[in-house]
Amino acid sequence: MTHTLPGLLDTDAIRKDFPVLSRTLHDGKPLVYLDNAATSQKPKQVLDALNRYYEMHNANVHRGVHVLAEEATALYEGARDKVAEFINAPSRDEVVFTKNSSEALNLVANMLTWADEPFRVGPGSDVVITEMEHHSNIVPWQLLCQRTGAKLKWFGLTDDGRLDLSNIEQVITEETKVVSVVHTSNILGTVNPLDAIVRRAHDVGALVVVDASQAAPHVPLDVQALEADFVAFTGHKMLAPTGIGVLWGRLGLLEELPPFLGGGEMIETVTMSASTYAPAPHKFEAGTPPIAQAVGLGAAIDYLNAIGMDKVAAHEHALTAYAIDALKSVEGLEIIGPDTALDRGAAISFKFGDLHPHDVGQVLDEQGIAVRVGHHCARPVCLRYGVPATTRASFYLYSTPGEVDALVAGLEHVRGFFG
Amino acid sequence: MTHTLPGLLDTDAIRKDFPVLSRTLHDGKPLVYLDNAATSQKPKQVLDALNRYYEMHNANVHRGVHVLAEEATALYEGARDKVAEFINAPSRDEVVFTKNSSEALNLVANMLTWADEPFRVGPGSDVVITEMEHHSNIVPWQLLCQRTGAKLKWFGLTDDGRLDLSNIEQVITEETKVVSVVHTSNILGTVNPLDAIVRRAHDVGALVVVDASQAAPHVPLDVQALEADFVAFTGHKMLAPTGIGVLWGRLGLLEELPPFLGGGEMIETVTMSASTYAPAPHKFEAGTPPIAQAVGLGAAIDYLNAIGMDKVAAHEHALTAYAIDALKSVEGLEIIGPDTALDRGAAISFKFGDLHPHDVGQVLDEQGIAVRVGHHCARPVCLRYGVPATTRASFYLYSTPGEVDALVAGLEHVRGFFG
Amino acid sequence: MGANAGMKLDSMYQEIILDHYRNPHHKGLRDPFDTEVHHVNPTCGDEVTLRVKLDGTGADAKVVDVSYEGHGCSISQASASVMTDLVIGRTVVDALKVQEEFLHLMQSKGQAEPDEDVLEDAVAFAGVSKFPARVKCALLGWMAWRDATTQVMEGQK
Amino acid sequence: MGANAGMKLDSMYQEIILDHYRNPHHKGLRDPFDTEVHHVNPTCGDEVTLRVKLDGTGADAKVVDVSYEGHGCSISQASASVMTDLVIGRTVVDALKVQEEFLHLMQSKGQAEPDEDVLEDAVAFAGVSKFPARVKCALLGWMAWRDATTQVMEGQK
Numbered sequence A, B: 001m002t003h004t005l006p007g008l009l010d011t012d013a014i015r016k017d018f019p020v021l022s023r024t025l026h027d028g029k030p031l032v033y034l035d036n037a038a039t040s041q042k043p044k045q046v047l048d049a050l051n052r053y054y055e056m057h058n059a060n061v062h063r064g065v066h067v068l069a070e071e072a073t074a075l076y077e078g079a080r081d082k083v084a085e086f087i088n089a090p091s092r093d094e095v096v097f098t099k100n101s102s103e104a105l106n107l108v109a110n111m112l113t114w115a116d117e118p119f120r121v122g123p124g125s126d127v128v129i130t131e132m133e134h135h136s137n138i139v140p141w142q143l144l145c146q147r148t149g150a151k152l153k154w155f156g157l158t159d160d161g162r163l164d165l166s167n168i169e170q171v172i173t174e175e176t177k178v179v180s181v182v183h184t185s186n187i188l189g190t191v192n193p194l195d196a197i198v199r200r201a202h203d204v205g206a207l208v209v210v211d212a213s214q215a216a217p218h219v220p221l222d223v224q225a226l227e228a229d230f231v232a233f234t235g236h237k238m239l240a241p242t243g244i245g246v247l248w249g250r251l252g253l254l255e256e257l258p259p260f261l262g263g264g265e266m267i268e269t270v271t272m273s274a275s276t277y278a279p280a281p282h283k284f285e286a287g288t289p290p291i292a293q294a295v296g297l298g299a300a301i302d303y304l305n306a307i308g309m310d311k312v313a314a315h316e317h318a319l320t321a322y323a324i325d326a327l328k329s330v331e332g333l334e335i336i337g338p339d340t341a342l343d344r345g346a347a348i349s350f351k352f353g354d355l356h357p358h359d360v361g362q363v364l365d366e367q368g369i370a371v372r373v374g375h376h377c378a379r380p381v382c383l384r385y386g387v388p389a390t391t392r393a394s395f396y397l398y399s400t401p402g403e404v405d406a407l408v409a410g411l412e413h414v415r416g417f418f419g
Numbered sequence C, D: 001m002g003a004n005a006g007m008k009l010d011s012m013y014q015e016i017i018l019d020h021y022r023n024p025h026h027k028g029l030r031d032p033f034d035t036e037v038h039h040v041n042p043t044c045g046d047e048v049t050l051r052v053k054l055d056g057t058g059a060d061a062k063v064v065d066v067s068y069e070g071h072g073c074s075i076s077q078a079s080a081s082v083m084t085d086l087v088i089g090r091t092v093v094d095a096l097k098v099q100e101e102f103l104h105l106m107q108s109k110g111q112a113e114p115d116e117d118v119l120e121d122a123v124a125f126a127g128v129s130k131f132p133a134r135v136k137c138a139l140l141g142w143m144a145w146r147d148a149t150t151q152v153m154e155g156q157k
């Protein structure tokens, strides 16, 4: 077993930035945090940015002429610039701050609920998703369809955990108004071939929404190269605070589509009988935004940029390959999802003999190993593969081969415990 | 001029808890922060709670069996308990976390957009608000009315900045489905007689929504005594982080009304073709919630409770009375809103001669005094009183009579500057 | 059981629990039955389908059979097994008392002293009450039984 | 941070600005006019109603009159006044060049060296560009003029 895989980051140095990673549990066992697909830990650089914001600059943003208000506004809008650059957005005005990915996806579904032609969704129009979506990319579209009379269709999955695009011409048709698809599955780890989907969707005039919640933290994300119309992601999975998410959308669409939440900041002028709306992105940011959280996201992006997203991706790729090999060697373990590191993210779900994931997770926890168990907000995937739940280990830039080894040893212990 | 008004808190001690309050601006001028109606500053106890959360316990909440997930869940749900107790909610399940007040108000408007009988809003039904609402309690209802065909009605204002309820029987009628009204105006400072409105609304079977954004931070708030059906407020105005708000709603209503955002956490069970929803409050909390921010709100509530909300209210009342007297003595200054401290919060808007508020605010800023200028997201109030904008000073538990004096001196300087 | 397991884990995975998990009692769906319910634990995907057969009505009603099928963790499976032992053969009134005692125990966060005379094997679940994420697992079968029984009793009125 | 910490307020409120504020030029709405526009600054409530009267078409078009009414802060009022001095009597082509120069200055965050030959009194606004919240005030009248002029020119095509 070698721990000097090619492409690994200097995790000794990186881990020092993350206070929680030196925590011990259960009588001194070091924390082995393998629940990164659920949420990431935060480096002290991000916490410092939050503290600095609150201790020095805190004020409500926009419309203030005093120093704190100007500073807070500059910091908040500066975070927007950082996000725009991070995802290579053509314009900073295309970056809308939300509270999480779920709000970002609901925002799109709600805009379309009230959209006029040519975007109107109603009886006779289709909405297309996939069977591997997170609930946050399923339920908003179910609600949209229930409320407008549109029909929900979806791509199924192959036995090896990939999208089944064999019937793409039948699934995405002239009736399709919007296709919403996950970039990287949080349960299977699959990275989807978005090109083919975007091309087909745009051929029939459908909008494309990409759920990049598991991509933005892990790989370079270029919204121009993606060619989608909307891209959603969430701060807490990419070193940033909870309470902040992003919707990127094409400016023309953000201008043309109706607003979502109404209130302060999103208006141009208000009378009792009618209002007009501010231009994007403010049109979609009603009320006091998550100011400190956006600043924290900016700091997280600085941290990721300093390392380099290509390097982060290489690290995780090497670690995932190592982990897949190691897990395959565990007797009775069956990976649910692609069982090679090709076109694959760093979340690995598995079945472990007849043991229920709850029991696996509980006994791993006793050894300090934090994995997630359950349906991972992707219950249709569990139904598809005939499992009630899975155990999922997921890695990030601070994860190490040693932690993979600890997981493998932990699983052997689990087997012994229930054996 | 006495600085030992009866009822004042020990602000020397309190101010030590707020790092930003010792900041100096513009070559050493101490910050005089009088923009509390826009957002409050944060005590170190709240920042400590945030740091502790991120450095020790950070994980995604619910459905985790590992220690961090259990701790994060306990902290997050513990914050819900604190909020419930703070507002005397009959049940913790009535406390829904949102990102701010605006989302909370939009949540209610959206539930009603899709509600079935007896809550259905449509052609022939009325929605009632007032002319002193914040844009966040106007625009959601305008959208609701546009989208359902209901009619928007509102209470006007008297010359001295109060609600004109003389025609309450004509405004709230059998057609009225919902009445949404601000507890305390952020621009006028007016505290509204909610009793009369709630009584009339319930007599005709209408729901009552109270925008308590400017009440929860400043006075004891008892949702049972209010007898409203929904109450919204926002963390950042009450010492808590940005990115967290609260909607309190009666449990029966939260159960019966449809969901708002769809996604992870808010479901019971999901298949591709249909989903069922979790019970309240989770039904309304799609996606990863603002976990750290809820924990921070809990710490803010602990801080406020340690002082006592009745004491906070008494402090601000004394200070407001002092400030009104002091401001009235300034030549050319005209208060927009009630000009006594009776039934009044600690936000004071005024006109200062012919000077535009922007200019007033800018020159005050040069002296380290932070006030807000503009329409304060309540443009109809400005229209009503024939001013393009106002200058607003607003106080909180750390504000002092000395700061009021500084404001008065600052205004004299402004006069000289443009004289 | 593994040699290195900490105290806390042993307090959840009592030998009695693991025994019931490995060899569940009364498992499998049987006829005849009065009603069948399906319960789900949304936070983990555990599911149970459960049937009850009562005899008599009102205060005299007796639990004649409880049968179930489902998938879930050791805690939920063992708890359902223990539950059937405790309620089958009892009057509904008595069985509901046991259910309430068990509910009380599970909500106690490890603080309650379980009454072994009432709960028998179910006292082994005391340790589970210290693990908030697992309490719902332990309650799944019991809640399904209670729901099914209530439905039958209501139907008799 | 502290973009304007220690900065002299005087750099914003130049005497020239205060003079134009106290005695605005060309204020009041006048006839004849080709078009009238109404612009609002949503972040502060400043409003301006502005009329333009052109003479000639295309490259020959000349700005014959600009009149306006509105309420706003000293910066927005003074800026509108200075603007009328600079554009009235010029060809549209030349006036648009001045407008662009002014826009460039205002977006410079205090970094640009204003060209006094082109901007005349408007150089006094250089200091305003250091106050992000006030830049929109300084631009309000200019943007309204540009909009109105563009409308007239489009209408002539």
Ligand SMILES: Cc1ncc(COP(=O)(O)O)c(C=O)c1O
Pocket: A264, A286, A287, A288, A289, B037, B038, B100, B101, B102, B103, B134, B136, B137, B182, B184, B185, B186, B211, B213, B214, B234, B236, B245, B377
């Ligand atoms: C009375 C009132 N309502 C609603 C709001 C909106 O609060 P938030 O901006 O936190 O959504 C505010 C604050 O801006 C307010 O003062």
Ligand SMILES: Cc1ncc(COP(=O)(O)O)c(C=O)c1O
Pocket: A037, A038, A100, A101, A102, A103, A134, A136, A137, A182, A184, A185, A186, A211, A213, A214, A234, A236, A245, A377, B264, B286, B287, B288, B289
């Ligand atoms: C693929 C995917 N989509 C959407 C989400 C929802 O993100 P959030 O919970 O931050 O809204 C998640 C994370 O839970 C995810 O993994």
